[in-house]
Amino acid sequence: MKLELRGITKKFGSLVANDHIDLTVEAGEIHCLLGENGAGKSTLMNVLYGLYRADEGEILLDDRLQHFEGPGDAMRAGIGMVHQHFMLIPVFTVAENVMLGHEQTRAGGLIDLAAARQKVREISDRFGFDVDPDALVDDLPVGVQQRVEIIKALSRDARVLVFDEPTAVLTPQETDELMAIMRQLKESGASIVFITHKLREVREVADRITVVRLGKVVGEAEPTATNAELASLMVGRAVELTVQKEEPTLGEEALEVEHLTVVDPIGQLVVNDVSFSVRRGEVLAVAGVQGNGQTELTEALVGLQSRVQGTITLDGQDLTRHSVRRILDAGVGFVPEDRTEDGLVGEFTVAENLMLDRSDGEPFVKAGNVQRGFLAEFARDKVAEFDVRTPGIETKAGRLSGGNQQKVVLARELSRDLNLLVAAQPTRGVDVGSIEFIHKRIIETRDAGVPVVVVSTELDEVTALADRIMVMYRGKVVGIVPGDTPREVLGLMMAGERPAPSGDAPTPEGAAA
Numbered sequence: 149m150k151l152e153l154r155g156i157t158k159k160f161g162s163l164v165a166n167d168h169i170d171l172t173v174e175a176g177e178i179h180c181l182l183g184e185n186g187a188g189k190s191t192l193m194n195v196l197y198g199l200y201r202a203d204e205g206e207i208l209l210d211d212r213l214q215h216f217e218g219p220g221d222a223m224r225a226g227i228g229m230v231h232q233h234f235m236l237i238p239v240f241t242v243a244e245n246v247m248l249g250h251e252q253t254r255a256g257g258l259i260d261l262a263a264a265r266q267k268v269r270e271i272s273d274r275f276g277f278d279v280d281p282d283a284l285v286d287d288l289p290v291g292v293q294q295r296v297e298i299i300k301a302l303s304r305d306a307r308v309l310v311f312d313e314p315t316a317v318l319t320p321q322e323t324d325e326l327m328a329i330m331r332q333l334k335e336s337g338a339s340i341v342f343i344t345h346k347l348r349e350v351r352e353v354a355d356r357i358t359v360v361r362l363g364k365v366v367g368e369a370e371p372t373a374t375n376a377e378l379a380s381l382m383v384g385r386a387v388e389l390t391v392q393k394e395e396p397t398l399g400e401e402a403l404e405v406e407h408l409t410v411v412d413p414i415g416q417l418v419v420n421d422v423s424f425s426v427r428r429g430e431v432l433a434v435a436g437v438q439g440n441g442q443t444e445l446t447e448a449l450v451g452l453q454s455r456v457q458g459t460i461t462l463d464g465q466d467l468t469r470h471s472v473r474r475i476l477d478a479g480v481g482f483v484p485e486d487r488t489e490d491g492l493v494g495e496f497t498v499a500e501n502l503m504l505d506r507s508d509g510e511p512f513v514k515a516g517n518v519q520r521g522f523l524a525e526f527a528r529d530k531v532a533e534f535d536v537r538t539p540g541i542e543t544k545a546g547r548l549s550g551g552n553q554q555k556v557v558l559a560r561e562l563s564r565d566l567n568l569l570v571a572a573q574p575t576r577g578v579d580v581g582s583i584e585f586i587h588k589r590i591i592e593t594r595d596a597g598v599p600v601v602v603v604s605t606e607l608d609e610v611t612a613l614a615d616r617i618m619v620m621y622r623g624k625v626v627g628i629v630p631g632d633t634p635r636e637v638l639g640l641m642m643a644g645e646r647p648a649p650s651g652d653a654p655t656p657e658g659a660a661a
Contacts (some may be wrong), residue, residue, distance in 0.1 A: 149382055151206070151208070151209060152171070152206075152208040152209075153170060153205065153208075154170055154205055155169070156169045156205035156206075157204035158188075164363050165363050166191055166202075167364050168204070169186075169363075169365055170361070175337060177594075177647065178330055178334050179340065179341055179342070179355065179358065180344065180354035180356070181342065181343065181358055181376065182347075182350050182357055182369075182381075184383070187362065188360055188363040189360055190312055193310050196310065198218045198221050198616055199219060200218070223304050223306070226305060226307040227309070228301025228306025228308070229310045231297070232312045232313040234293050236293060238284070239282070241281065241283060241284065241383065242279055242285060243261060243265045243281040246264055246281075252264065252461065262464070265281040269625060271303060275298075276332075276334070279296060287324075291319070291464045299551045307339065308338070308339045308340075311340065313343055313530045314344075316445075319639045319643070320635055321554070327349070342477075345382075347379065348608065351375070351378075352371075355372065355527070355542055357369040357370070358379070359381040361381070366381060379580045387580050388613075391588075391595075391613060394595065396430030396431075396595075397597075398427045398428065398445055399606070400427060400489055401426070401648045402428050402463055402568065402599040403460075403461075405422060405460050406459045407457070407459070408421070408456070409455070409456070409457040410444045410448050410453050413455075420441070421444060422620075425630060426600070426616055429599070431600045431616075432599075432615070432628075433602045433613055433614035433616070434603040435585070435607065435638060436471075436605070436642055437621075440620045443485060444578070445603070445620070446572045446601070451469075452472060452478075454469075462478055462567055462568055465539070473508075480493070480569075481511055481561035482561060482570050482571075483558060483569075485603070487554055487653070489656060491553075493545065494546025496542060497544060498536065498538050498543055498544075499524060499527035499541040501556050502526065502563075524634050526563075534555045534585075536555045536559065553580065554574070555585070558586060568595050568601070569598055569601070571590060571602045572603040573605065574590065574605070575604075575609060576608045587609075587612060602614070602647075607635060607638060621642065621643070626644060626645070627641055627646055629647055633647075
């Protein structure tokens with residue numbers, strides 16, 4: 149089925165999320181929609197799927213004009229969406245999830261679950277998905293759950309499939325499997341829109357590439373385009389994609405974590421007996437699929453978790469279960485994974501956000517009064533040093549782009565005398581140009597002799613920054629390996645397989661390493 153979007157415009161108040169976007173996807177084609185987070189890709193697909201109504205523009209399928217009042221209309225027209233965050237009910241079986249919303253009934257008005265099971269088997273066998281229709285979704289690996297989402301769409305005769313950032317929660321091996329599935333779907337005649345910001349995936353699977361920046365189509369490219377060419381289209385300038393770093397100059401062990409355990413508010417063990425150390429002048433990167441205890445680990449390091457056992461020491465000082473204030477005063481810098489919730493106060497100015505964790509005394513505050521002159525000079529210096537694109541230091545932080553908000557957080561944290569930097573998802577939701585800048589500052593911090601802990605679900609980022617890599621799976625450390633460990637090995641570790649002593653062949657999780 150051929151899909152055409154003509155002049156699609158979608159506004160949210162004064163924000164133009166989509167600005168007269170044209171897009172054509174041919175039948176049997178994988179068309180990649182490439183752009184940074186916030187570029188307008190997902191908004192455009194939500195218009196296509198009937199979740200939003202366009203302010204201007206047309207949607208055509210096989211040259212026939214469409215009018216969607218909601219997702220039901222889009223599905224009936226043959227459009228299916230595989231969402232980044234799965235729309236599955238964990239306590240239902242695969243068959244129950246697949247039939248949900250378009251249940252078939254048999255005599256007496258009873259739901260025909262047998263027909264749903266048969267439909268799952270037919271689709272699973274056709275594409276080699278190997279999905280048990282009677283399995284509980286909650287018991288399935290993430291990659292298999294994604295296959296269930298695809299089966300849901302195919303069971304409703306979808307001929308245009310939209311994959312919205314589908315690899316965000318997958319291991320590298322699961323990503324490879326998804327790429328193979330997309331090729332199978334293409335060969336069956338399906339039209340596929342693949343939304344991503346990951347250059348490696350684009351070049352591997354796309355037939356054509358459309359690049360979106362700030363709500364507009366800024367160009368088209370072939371899969372033969374280089375990463376540098378695609379990146380420059382995404383951000384509008386040349387970008388250095390390789391992290392430049394020398395071999396680390398290692399000092400003494402600074403951060404030591406022993407037998408750290410964290411229990412969440414409902415009593416679940418989310419960090420399970422984790423031990424590691426970080427030396428001065430070293431980057432330890434924590435890798436793993438999102439949701440395997442990395443968030444709780446970083447929060448425990450900075451005092452944001454209360455139900456903690458084990459010990460955390462920095463330069464011989466025990467920081468276990470101390471307040472956030474005391475930990476910051478010990479020289480710990482913290483870049484949280486959610487900058488809008490934990491890193492900034494959106495209604496505060498850029499200048500005020502730059503002094504957030506130093507508002508209890510001099511030089512920013514004297515006798516309870518903010519020293520406005522000092523703060524203004526400090527803020528202007530940091531805005532210039534960290535290349536924060538802002539109308540001025542009195543601009544509210546919430547009005548900045550994601551990349552510039554992240555630079556404000558980094559400027560605040562790196563402008564203190566640090567004994568440790570903890571950076572969680574430091575480049576999440578920022579453009580390629582800002583990623584380049586942030587990576588450079590993290591390496592400069594390492595080279596200044598500061599121990600650095602980076603937590604990232606982006607494997608490219610992990611391998612670019614790390615001197616050593618610690619992989620977590622279900623709250624445990626699978627292994628700690630050198631920074632140049634192959635991606636294939638890391639991917640297996642992210643699925644729970646422990647590295648062999650040689651470091652080049654993982655063994656099943658739980659086996660002796």
